[in-house]
Structures are given as C-alpha cells and as structure tokens.
Amino acid sequence: xxxxxxxxxxxxxxxxxxxEAQFGELLKLVPSYIDSYIGCDDMGASCRRYTLVAxxxxxxxxxxxxxxxxxxxxxxxxxxxxxEKARVEAExxxxxxxxxxxxxxxxxxxxxxxxxxxxxxxxxxxxxxKSRKERSGHRWRKTGPKAHKPTKEEEDKxxxxxxxx
Numbered sequence: 001x002x003x004x005x006x007x008x009x010x011x012x013x014x015x016x017x018x019x020e021a022q023f024g025e026l027l028k029l030v031p032s033y034i035d036s037y038i039g040c041d042d043m044g045a046s047c048r049r050y051t052l053v054a055x056x057x058x059x060x061x062x063x064x065x066x067x068x069x070x071x072x073x074x075x076x077x078x079x080x081x082x083x084e085k086a087r088v089e090a091e092x093x094x095x096x097x098x099x100x101x102x103x104x105x106x107x108x109x110x111x112x113x114x115x116x117x118x119x120x121x122x123x124x125x126x127x128x129x130k131s132r133k134e135r136s137g138h139r140w141r142k143t144g145p146k147a148h149k150p151t152k153e154e155e156d157k158x159x160x161x162x163x164x165x
Contacts, residue, residue: 035053
C-alpha cells in the first residue's frame with residue numbers, strides 16, 4: 001500500500017487552494033483591515049489599489065486632545081514655530097559658511113576638480129603634438145641614407161675598380 005505524503009494527510013494543498021479562491025471574500029469579512037488608494041499601473045493609467053493595514057486602535061488620545069485647552073494649544077504652536085525657525089536659521093548659516101569656503105577657495109585658485117589646468121601656448125602644443133612629417137625627419141642611425149644619387153667622382157671610382165678586377 002502507498003504511503004500518503006504529509007501534505008495529503010493534513011490536506012494543506014487543498015486548504016491553500018480554497019484560501020486562494022476565497023481570498024477576496026475573506027478580506028471583506030473585516031473591512032477595517034483594508035485601505036484603498038489610487039495608484040498608477042505600468043502604462044501610467046490610474047487605478048484603485050488595496051492594501052492591508054492594521055486596524056486603528058481605540059485609545060484615549062482623542063479624549064486627551066479634547067481636554068487640551070486653547071492656551072496649551074497656543075503654547076505647542078509657539079514651541080513648534082521656534083524649533084522650525086531655529087532649524088531654518090541653522091540651515092541658512094551652514095549654507096553661508098559653505099558658500100564662503102567655496103568663494104575663498106576659488107579666489108585662491110583651487111577649484112572643485114583641483115587646480116585649474118594651465119593653458120598651453122601654440123608653440124608648446126606644437127612641440128607636444130608633432131605632425132607625421134615633423135616626426136619622420138629625425139634619423140635614428142649614423143649610417144648614410146639608403147638611396148642617394150651617386151656623384152661623378154664615385155662613378156669614376158667604381159669604374160676604375162671594375163677594370164682592375
């Protein structure tokens with residue numbers, strides 16, 4: 001007799017298939033766990049999407065907020081404004097310092113990418129980048145050129161050498 005697999009004994013595959021088929025209905029049982037929003041698909045079209053969320057806890061914060069009087073609210077607003085003002089002033093001060101450092105560096109000749117490259121003159125550029133003709137004019141060996149026109153004296157010498165042999 002064939003032994004059943006563990007998934008067949010506990011019917012896990014069948015349960016997962018049923019859960020997958022009934023997933024939408026299961027989600028609708030407790031609507032506080034579902035939130036919807038408008039999103040975009042791959043084509044850029046807007047579509048309604050759903051996401052699972054934890055339900056909002058019922059706590060006493062609502063009651064606490066109701067008990068806050070106008071003076072407390074005004075005090076909190078003033079504290080918030082002071083914190084924001086201090087933060088903005090710190091950012092502006094930091095930006096001024098950074099800009100001042102960059103300005104001093106630029107006046108000293110130091111740029112973001114390091115010192116500025118010196119512009120070469122035409123003569124210096126020509127010396128560095130010689131043309132093919134200029135490079136080929138230099139002789140490497142101390143021997144004579146390969147092809148040369150013989151002079152009259154050399155012709156006479158070669159004729160005399162030829163007669164003597």
